[in-house]
Amino acid sequence: MKTFNYHSAKDSKEASKLSSSNSAFLAGGMTTIPSMKLGLASYKDIIDIKSIKKLSGIKVSSKSVVIGATTKHVEVANSKEIKKTIPSLASLAEGIGDPQVRNRGTIGGSIANNDPSADYPSACIALEATIHTNERKIEASKFFKGMFETALKKGELIEAIEFKVPEKSSYQKHPNPASRYAVVGVYIAKHKSGVKVAVTGAKPCVYNDDDLSKALESDFSASSVAGMKLKSSDMNSDIHASAEYRANLVVIQAKKAVEAC
Amino acid sequence: MLFYIIIFKSSSVGRIIFTCYNFNKIIRYYYIKEADLMTKITLEVNGKKVARDVPDNTLLSTFLREHLNLTGTHVGCDTSQCGACVVHVDGQSLKSCTTLAADIADSKVTTIEGLANNGKMHPMQEAFKKMHGLQCGFCTPGMVMSAIDLLKKNKDPSDKEIRDWLEGNICRCTGYQNIVAAVKEASSKM
Numbered sequence: 001m002k003t004f005n006y007h008s009a010k011d012s013k014e015a016s017k018l019s020s021s022n023s024a025f026l027a028g029g030m031t032t033i034p035s036m037k038l039g040l041a042s043y044k045d046i047i048d049i050k051s052i053k054k055l056s057g058i059k060v061s062s063k064s065v066v067i068g069a070t071t072k073h074v075e076v077a078n079s080k081e082i083k084k085t086i087p088s089l090a091s092l093a094e095g096i097g098d099p100q101v102r103n104r105g106t107i108g109g110s111i112a113n114n115d116p117s118a119d120y121p122s123a124c125i126a127l128e129a130t131i132h133t134n135e136r137k138i139e140a141s142k143f144f145k146g147m148f149e150t151a152l153k154k155g156e157l158i159e160a161i162e163f164k165v166p167e168k169s170s171y172q173k174h175p176n177p178a179s180r181y182a183v184v185g186v187y188i189a190k191h192k193s194g195v196k197v198a199v200t201g202a203k204p205c206v207y208n209d210d211d212l213s214k215a216l217e218s219d220f221s222a223s224s225v226a227g228m229k230l231k232s233s234d235m236n237s238d239i240h241a242s243a244e245y246r247a248n249l250v251v252i253q254a255k256k257a258v259e260a261c
Numbered sequence: 262m263l264f265y266i267i268i269f270k271s272s273s274v275g276r277i278i279f280t281c282y283n284f285n286k287i288i289r290y291y292y293i294k295e296a297d298l299m300t301k302i303t304l305e306v307n308g309k310k311v312a313r314d315v316p317d318n319t320l321l322s323t324f325l326r327e328h329l330n331l332t333g334t335h336v337g338c339d340t341s342q343c344g345a346c347v348v349h350v351d352g353q354s355l356k357s358c359t360t361l362a363a364d365i366a367d368s369k370v371t372t373i374e375g376l377a378n379n380g381k382m383h384p385m386q387e388a389f390k391k392m393h394g395l396q397c398g399f400c401t402p403g404m405v406m407s408a409i410d411l412l413k414k415n416k417d418p419s420d421k422e423i424r425d426w427l428e429g430n431i432c433r434c435t436g437y438q439n440i441v442a443a444v445k446e447a448s449s450k451m
Contacts, residue, residue: 003298006317006363026364033320033359034341046317048364098429099410100347100356178342180428 001033002042008051012134012157018047019155025049027070030097030105031113055108055159060085063165069108069158074099076107086127088169088187092119095173097180108158111143114150114205116236117181119173121206125198126171126187127163134159147204166191170260172253174201176240183241186253188261190220197254202235202246212254222258225251302362306331307375321357321365322346325372333373333402337431344430347403348372354410356429373402376409384450385409385443394443396434404430408444412451418444 009015015025023045026032035041049055050070059066060081067076076082076093083090096102096110096119110120111131123129124140131138134157143151152158166189173185182201189196197212215224232247241249302319303312306329313328325331325348336358337345346358349371376383385405388394395401404427411418411426418426423444424437432440 001318001320003316003318005298006300006361008363026361029361029364030341030359033361036318037339046361050364098344099407099426100344100354100429101341103353103355104360 001037002039004036004043005045006048007045008048011052011054012049012159015047015049015052015157016134016155018045019157020045021154023047025112025157027106027109028072028104029109030101031109031115049157058082065089065163065165066160067107067163068160070106071108073097073102073105073107077102085165086163086169088171088189089123089127089163092123092171092173092187095119095171095175095180107161111161112150112152112158114144114148115181116147116204116206117176117183117185117201118206119171119182119185119200122182122185122187122198122200123163123171124161125206125208126169126189126196127166128189128191128196129164130162131158132160132162133157141208144206149205164191168261170257172256172260174249174253184246184249184253186250186257188216188254188257190216190261195220199250202250204236209250209254212251216258220258220261222255225254225258227251300363300366302366304362304366305369307371315362317361317363319362321348321350321360321362321370324362325357325370331372331374335399335402337399337403342429342431343400343403344407344427345400345403347406347430349406349410352413354407371406373405376405383409385412385447388443388447388450389440392439392443392446394436394440396432396436400430400432400434404432404440408440408447411444412448416451417448420445 007018022043024032024043026046026048055070056068058079065086073093073096077090107120110118114121121144129140131143138151145151169189171187173182176183184202185200187198195213195216197209199209200206212225228251230247230250232243235243235246237243298317299314300317301314322334322336325334334348334357335345337343339358341356341359346356347354348357350365350368385408407430420441423441
């Protein structure tokens with residue numbers, strides 16, 4: 001791993017001030033550190049944001065669940081309040097990586113990284129999340145821009161993620177057995193205003209499948225999505241699954257999710 | 262060695278020769294002043310306070326193995342998959358190959374070397390021995406540290422819960438049956 005300067009920021013202001021075009025914020029480091037070790041990324045400055053107390057914690061009300069950016073997966077998975085209000089969100093956190101990754105990895109890091117197969121981005125889309133940064137509030141639908149790409153500007157720091165509490169919801173992931181990343185994961189949430197069907201792992205970036213959403217809005221049942229054929233031309237294809245396989249898997253996982261709602 | 266350094270340090274020719282011999286660390290220390298990127302890390306490791314000046318990019322696994330000579334913590338894949346490097350930091354298991362030493366400064370670290378008490382093995386180590394929970398033994402330190410963390414959270418785990426928990430630990434001898442049996446055995450003793 002290349003050398004860098006390690007800084008620990010006391011507050012968001014200091015973190016933002018320390019950042020440059022050649023720096024990265026460090027939370028759990030579950031992606032940042034392996035990327036640096038593999039030589040896929042290198043930075044002059046690493047700015048640790050874990051000691052910023054304001055960035056960690058869970059606040060639950062009847063309408064929303066607000067999770068601080070440096071809240072660890074294990075904290076979300078074990079939160080009694082989240083289990084009560086949005087159980088699918090707690091079980092999503094429980095299914096990320098392995099126990100040691102969940103002990104360190106954070107929700108803010110997962111979202112800022114926007115891995116095409118990560119779990120949390122699908123929760124943001126399905127639960128109509130608002131991403132609070134130190135500069136503004138961004139709707140999830142405008143936040144995820146493309147593979148590993150988000151609307152975050154240089155020096156902009158995620159502070160919290162605000163999820164809308166749905167009427168019912170479920171996340172069904174078909175995990176890669178080695179990495180536990182999603183080959184395909186489908187997060188379905190039924191809100192008063194409509195149904196969201198967020199899909200991760202299938203395309204270069206998380207997205208809401210409008211066809212499945214429409215089908216479920218007119219009839220929220222597994223039979224309304226069963227047998228649907230999705231276009232596979234823009235889906236990911238790799239050694240784990242072909243594009244056609246993924247297109248079919250989206251429908252299967254969606255069906256499972258509706259049944260589990 | 263020091264003699265040569267003194268002679269070559271003052272001349273640019275010496276510098277080039279050094280580079281040719283690829284004495285990377287020495288070159289860096291004397292010319293790039295890597296010392297600028299050093300931080301003093303204080304930790305409590307297995308009950309003892311330790312302090313070392315290390316580069317900012319030092320991983321906890323490197324800190325333990327190369328600076329403290331605690332080589333019981335193994336580095337297998339070095340890409341956060343295999344779990345041979347699992348240690349406890351403030352009571353929680355984590356992968357030391359994916360954690361910066363600077364990041365956990367002032368924490369309490371327990372490694373496999375810190376488990377035995379007065380020469381008596383930890384019940385988990387005893388159970389791995391009794392149930393033949395190891396073959397080549399490379400993954401064992403991580404398995405043991407991870408399994409202890411499981412029993413802290415779940416005193417009587419089922420086979421499935423043990424397997425789910427050990428998701429982040431890979432045994433390339435594929436000796437999983439006996440590892441699960443060992444954790445089961447330990448759960449009845451701890």
